Amino acid sequence: MKFFSSPLSEKLKAGPADPFGYGNKKIGQNGDIGLVEYILLSTDSEFNYQKFASILGVNPETIRSAVNDYVSTVKKMSCEILEMLAEGLNIHPKNVFSKLLMDEKSDSVFRLNHYPPCPEIQEFNGKNMIGFGEHTDPQIISVLRSNNTSGLQILLKNGHWISVPPDQNSFFINVGDSLQVMTNGRFKSVKHRVLANSVKSRLSMIYFGGPPLTEKIAPLSSLMEGEDSSLYKEFTWLEYKKSAYKTGLADNRLIHFEKIAAS
Numbered sequence: 633m634k635f636f637s638s639p640l641s642e643k644l645k646a647g648p649a650d651p652f653g654y655g656n657k658k659i660g661q662n663g664d665i666g667l668v669e670y671i672l673l674s675t676d677s678e679f680n681y682q683k684f685a686s687i688l689g690v691n692p693e694t695i696r697s698a699v700n701d702y703v704s705t706v707k708k709m710s711c712e713i714l715e716m717l718a719e720g721l722n723i724h725p726k727n728v729f730s731k732l733l734m735d736e737k738s739d740s741v742f743r744l745n746h747y748p749p750c751p752e753i754q755e756f757n758g759k760n761m762i763g764f765g766e767h768t769d770p771q772i773i774s775v776l777r778s779n780n781t782s783g784l785q786i787l788l789k790n791g792h793w794i795s796v797p798p799d800q801n802s803f804f805i806n807v808g809d810s811l812q813v814m815t816n817g818r819f820k821s822v823k824h825r826v827l828a829n830s831v832k833s834r835l836s837m838i839y840f841g842g843p844p845l846t847e848k849i850a851p852l853s854s855l856m857e858g859e860d861s862s863l864y865k866e867f868t869w870l871e872y873k874k875s876a877y878k879t880g881l882a883d884n885r886l887i888h889f890e891k892i893a894a895s
């Protein structure tokens with residue numbers, strides 16, 4: 633991507649990413665570091681692209697239209713996936729999750745990540761260099777597309793990391809913490825991370841579909857019939873987001889919202 637090949641002094645003019653803009657190695661506000669550089673954008677159609685446009689030497693409207701086209705297509709696909717998940721759980725109406733992304737106040741984020749090649753990996757002989765440390769995504773659903781460079785891994789229940797084969801023609805779909813709560817743990821937000829590659833650079837772009845800030849996040853009542861009881865306390869997306877953004881990347885963010893089981 634042309635932006636990432638600009639001189640660092642130029643890219644820094646589009647930073648910091650607090651919450652939106654260019655970020656380099658520093659992930660979030662709590663001391664996490666990785667070999668990633670990135671751009672965080674709001675999916676709000678009114679978002680101001682001026683600081684990116686001046687670096688790229690294009691009109692802000694050109695960027696707005698490219699981002700809007702991609703995000704609206706990926707959002708539509710996310711909604712179809714969420715409706716299939718709802719159908720799979722026998723939930724009616726099937727738009728219980730997708731309507732949150734379609735809401736005009738949906739709090740969604742679009743992220744572009746660039747991992748430059750890291751030749752030092754060979755010297756450290758097998759030692760992993762972290763591009764983006766292990767974490768779960770806090771929103772409802774994340775849709776990732778990358779180039780053909782490996783690096784993304786997911787954590788299995790048995791504690792082993794496995795690599796996601798890179799494929800520029802595939803989408804990688806991730807369940808977010810909020811969907812885990814709404815399904816009372818039936819769908820799990822899986823920990824993932826990115827390892828740096830020694831020779832090739834990795835590019836990824838991710839749409840994080842989130843609910844409106846005031847939305848109550850709680851297990852759906854239709855999933856609570858019978859023996860099931862809620863594993864989580866009720867909270868709004870704003871409460872969860874505020875709490876999540878105070879945590880370190882690798883922390884278990886949901887732990888503060890779990891109900892303590894009576895013994």
Ligand SMILES: C=C1C[C@]23C[C@@]1(O)CC[C@H]2[C@@]12CC[C@H](O)[C@@](C)(C(=O)O1)[C@H]2[C@@H]3C(=O)O
Pocket residue numbers: 659660661662664672741743767768769770771840876877878879880881
């Ligand atoms: C360390 C952090 C970075 C993050 C905010 C947080 O405090 C914890 C969650 C992180 C995460 C992971 C998924 C997305 O990449 C992200 C944009 C999000 O919504 O939550 C990032 C946040 C970030 O990079 O600011």
Ligand SMILES: O=C(O)CCC(=O)C(=O)O
Pocket residue numbers: 743745764769776778784824825826836838
């Ligand atoms: O860049 C990637 O491949 C994954 C990054 C990621 O998990 C994130 O931005 O939340």
Ligand SMILES: [Fe+2]
Pocket residue numbers: 767768769824
């Ligand atoms: Fe992620």
